[in-house]
Amino acid sequence: MNWKDTYQKWANFSELDVNLSEQLKQMVHSEKELEDAFYKQLSFGTGGMRGILGPGTNRMNVYTVRKAVEGLANYLEGNVAGYQSRGVAVSYDSRYMSKEFAIETAKVLAAHNIKTYIVETLRPTPLLSFAVRHLGAAAGVMITASHNPPEYNGFKVYNEDGGQLPLAQAEAVISKVNAVSNELTVAVENQTQIEKSGLLEWVGEEVDNAYLDKLKTISVRKADGQIKSDLNIVFTPLHGTAYHLVMLGLKQLGFTSVHVVEEQAVPDPEFSTVTSPNPEEHQAFTMAIEKGLKTDADILFGTDPDADRLGVAVKDGKGSYQVLSGNQLGTLMFDYLMRHTPVEKRNNGRLIKTIVTSEMGRAVASHYGVETIDTLTGFKFIGEKIKQFETTDELFLFGYEESYGYLIGDFVRDKDAVQAAMVACEMAQYWKKQGKTLLDALETLYEEHGFFIEQMDSLTLKGKDGAEQIQAIMKDIRANPIKQFGELNVVAVEDYKTSERTVIATSEVEAIELPKENVLKFILEKNSWVCLRPSGTEPKIKSYYGVCSQSKEESQALVKQLTGTMQSRINSSH
Template sequence: MEQWEKAYDKWQSFPHLEPSLKNELANMKDNTTALEDAFYKELTFGTGGMRGILGPGINRMNIYTVRKAVNGLANYLQVNCVNVKDRGVAVSYDSRHMSQEFALETAKVLGAYGIKAYVFDSLHPTPLLSFAVRYLGTAAGVMITASHNPPEYNGFKVYNEDGGQITPAEAEAIIGFINEMKNELTVPIVERKQLEEQELLNWIGEEVDNAYLAQLKQISRLSDQEQQVKKDLQIVFTALHGTSYDLVLKGLAQLNFSNVAVVKEQAEPDPEFSTVASPNPEEHQAFTMAIEQGKMVNADILIGTDPDADRLGVAVKDSTGEYTILTGNQFGSLVLDYILSHSDKALLTNARMLKTIVTTEMGSAIANAYGVETIDTLTGFKYIGEKIRQFDTTGETFIFGFEESYGYLIGSFARDKDAVQAALMACEMAYFWKKQGLTLLDALDVLYEKHGFYLEGLSQLTLQGKEGAAQIKAIMDDVRKTPLTEIAGLNVLQVEDYLSGERTIINKNHNVEKIELPKENVVKYILEHDSWVCLRPSGTEPKIKCYYGVCEKSREASEERLASLKSTMEAVMERK
């Protein structure tokens, strides 16, 4: 009997298996391929927590895999944090299938250890969970979400006591405790009624929302007088069936942005995300309804958040009257320039801008123009949050953080990317430029003319299941064994291997430098002409991603260079 068959047999013979999971297993009994995929390995837990398809099995999201993860977290907290039982754990959840149930399961396992759970009484954005951890002073936080994944997914994200996503070292320690529980089906729990009677389950109401909104108002660069003025800006907003509706509207109202048209069909939470192919604002189809409504009301700006409201998409009208969706790199660059141009110069000396290694170098150019230091982190906002935590002790000042995948943070009262903050800043910037007769696209052109035509791109290759994982590994192994020396006619100047932690300078001596960042399965090529390419397997999806960046003196030259890099690297990825 193979290992997966043993795991399957344990589940199907368990007398108290949850009825819906039992029925799903019965329906799968003749599908060997599906059963093997559900049981051939345990769902991976990493620095992003765990994320997977809902269903029965150890490689699926269900009450038992969630309980096992919480059990490991509870044991980790008791060893590594002080006063855990009273401080407790904050828990939030989004609009997905089983999200509320998984949040309650989290409280039930924590309660078995006498650890209090503070659970939001309704669905809430991820950045509110981050804020709640800090506001309530809990020992950790848990967010039930699969972000913008398809409807059949859900996930479990863990936050440390600073409100940031757990670091690799913290994740490794938690994994050790998770693995101590050999049978996910027998994790101890306490039922809801008993938890409430013993005050181990506490419901979070409006207090945290109100405290967050008070902080949210402080990120504005408008004067107190300007904040009181009714704004001449027509906004269209879509929550894409997620969690942001109330907080975005309340945040905008605080600054007197009253002309907000909501895409009503997408305002209600819907775990099927029935009006979009994907609830991801990075994908243009998610803006179809917002664009239609924008044309109807002659909107100046369209804003859309993903289901757990940690990513924001923005679209603005171009010179032809059509709406152009900004990339994450473009919007982040605009926000950075706006913040720095509206900051006291004396405060910028010690300021730090944070971005990831695959985020536009225009950010560095803008920061440098204002005398602000740029610090690069690995991909993932957890690393930006970790850096902000370090600033609390070093005395450096966090000014802005962003990543190309539509993640931004302005005020560090949250320690994860925050689409609510970004939505307010998008509208404030649009209002600021509109008063000068310009759009955000016009403002972007000003940045290009000043700093160069920085353009970026991304290719993704989806490789599902066990075979897909092997293919992704083969691609990464190949680029390490036989490193590329030129890409699309550009010589490679440096090879940065973040798994070995080494940067190789391509010269006659091939000098090697140490990379002072955590180890991660990423290879980046620095090329001639301010170009670069980076290969990285996704940490949350069955994909390998290739990022590109170029900078030429004209848009046309940059677009040509980018297309050449893209076609070359897609061939590299697909040859496996």
């Protein structure tokens, strides 16, 4: 079918959801809008699917969700033992239609006689990962679009280990989803009936309490003899899911001076007090900083809507607060944890980071005698490595990525802002006792290991045309690779699409032992690098930069050279 035929199929469907039918009628005079809604199936990728809410095969709605669940059910039938009785755990965030999509998931699974556990009210993504493991479920589903704009929602799938699907499993699920021929006619059961029959069970405090018990195990404060804390904290959940678990977690660790940004503690699908509910963007801290100044807080932290990302700001010595980058916070937390980890655990321990995460983590790991493992971008690859450690003598110590994702305890298999918030506060308390802020601690690490500076730029290109432009940029730079960034020559080019690393001086080609992905990385002189990749979850192409030198000024100058070269090239490629 072409998109017009698909549109007609929906428009003529007599049982079409009333709200979606009304929206379709409002779109009828905009051919471009209709084409974008129907020109393709909403992509179900390795991390699930994410899209704009509304009618159409390229939108998030009850029918595209049903299609995804139908594919998942068909996958479970042939691949996971005891899947019907073990069931599927489901959680959801504060977005429009999140709870409705969770219930639709249960209604489709019930048609396959598969039990569903749904949280009674919105809960974080990391709790969903934990719930899969705690309940022994066959799979998990999280309804979230993370920090995307309000018009988005999404559907993330987790395997029985509680991790996002590794590539082989994802491809198998994707094939089952794509095999569903008509999303409008997927069989569903009645909600009331499946609640009565036990095929839908609402999950309450049991999973929360089990998670909170595990949360205690990542604490090192008892070893320091610290039970009560004088740390002054400001917390904002940015209208999302983190409030309940974060507040209980802080209380049980002895943090009692917690000031919540009340206006942002209320779940709100519009995220009405921020431009974007993303702690990576400094504007998200505006209200937290205001409260921090009023309360003289030592540390401010914010979580994104599904509470898998954490941002932190600390006193800057100039009467305000500085937001730490994901690389800085990750390095600080890892250093803090290693200071409290016995040598015998460090010997077999592993730090896991992504290929676009700062090399400073590797330098700190080396200092403590810890090996670093690199993965592709995406926490699913870190979760997959943790699973592999169960069959080796390797010990997971810490995992992180530059985009504010961290994991300390492997009872969760995805990034966990609740865990990270606990460690960030403990760490701030530790350095406060030494008479230092986190910025002081960071400066010491720079002096010991070098002045690492990183930057990430992104270009948003929406819709069908935008997706084509992103592919054109990648194709052009592959065909005509950049040989010099500012004054720095390219030493090697890593193409993860072909899994090849080409050394420029010798033309020698080496294999990259990682899964294939549409990513280019340029290794430069002076411990510098540049990486280019299309986002897997947003209509963006992202550029990452990393440098290291003996002074902050030199590193800043190097970053400026790298960004100038790449931005100029991208602009000329589309």
